[in-house]
Amino acid sequence: MLRAMPQLLELDRHPAALHDWIAARSPHRLGRYFETLLEYWLSHLMGGRLVAANLPVKAGDIVMGEYDFLWRDVSGALNHWEASVKCYLQVDAAAGLAGYVGTLTRDRLDLKFAHLRDKQLKLAATPAGEAALPHPGEPVSARALLKGWLFYPHGQTIIPAPEVSPQHLSGWWLRWGETAFNPQPGLRWKVLPRLEWLAPAMSRNEEGLQTETDFNAALEAHFVVNGAPLLVAGLTAAGNAWQEVTRGFVVAPSWNLRKA
Structure with a gap:
């Protein structure tokens, strides 16, 4: 990352090449959008x-898995990267990774972690996985990139699982109508579309942003007819722009925790 910082800063100043790369692939899902960015990074x-990228592994007509990325570093060594981006809400601080669930609560962080570790990263060690490599039998260095955000109960002390990086991206979550929510005065609010979940929100002006009153009214109207969780961001004025200072998931009162 540090080695590439000059290139990243230049890309920030002149992003047209990246924008063209994304437009050519037209990702509509968050996971595919993340893979598109990572593919640009590697390329x-x-x-x-x-x-x-996204190389299927087959045994006959049966698909056994997929290499997200195979790439050679500057030394020529072959690397296998598995990429995933997730958002999990902590519902039980005492349960470790099992205490983080997705907004569809059958999805759990411990299950995702185990799948990456025990299946996807070991793909090259299987006969079908080895056969799919550019040179079967070549050593492969496997790595998982599990990125995203973890969200903790609003107003409570954050207690991350021991396995979680101290530098992980975090926010809060609350159940609409059951938790006191007193946003910082002066913020503007936005419901984040899925493809804007990766990075902190920014806006050059107030267009598309809501005051606290309008924001609360919009959430109330949403949860009357729709149980889908919403990822929201609060932004504050910073010079001539607005920058995110807080984000969280607001879930329906009926959002319940089914065991996976």
């Missing part, structure tokens, strides 16, 4: 060479 900023 343009790592100094190596992308060998394959």
